[in-house]
Amino acid sequence: DAGVIQSPRHEVTEMGQEVTLRCKPISGHDYLFWYRQTMMRGLELLIYFNNNVPIDDSGMPEDRFSAKMPNASFSTLKIQPSEPRDSAVYFCASSPGFKQYFGPGTRLTVT
């Protein structure tokens, strides 16, 4: 299995632009998680899905952030408009249970 796939691996954008991060979970995993990692705040859970349905989005910073999972093999995290403080590494993880498998992350830089 290729593991969790994320794209792009790096994204540099200007403040105010829309950013879309993509994730393909491991086939057969019912859960998908989006995390943000920064030096200041560590690893934060933003939102997670079970069987394509959002279960807990309490970690989403504000309305500028949205996430979708249209099917079992694809999810997106969108930031619109982006701000410099959104600069971070964003990880997607999937799991069949408690053990989560992480993707390589997307490093987002907003200038």
Added chain:
Amino acid sequence: GESVGLHLPTLSVQEGDNSIINCAYSNSASDYFIWYKQESGKGPQFIIDIRSNMDKRQGQRVTVLLNKTVKHLSLQIAATQPGDSAVYFCAENKGNAGNMLTFGGGTRLMVKP
């Protein structure tokens, strides 16, 4: 608030020595714990996990110990190698939080040749 925390932000060990990374948790309802290793530029990788009905679990060169009395979790790495240099995270499932994991702040392990 309830959280998973680490005592030592940085641990430096000599190659070949054993390493012990510690983690404290505060939620007595937590029933699942897991350790991840994160190398620079990569996502966290699973190392080992343990359920609350166990005190100890061993893997290849790694052992996780769970002390529920004092709410303490540790990761022991035997014969530490340069490739073990990374940041290590503990995480817990709080029992009533679906499949969510709460992560600690991480400990950086540096292995000196």
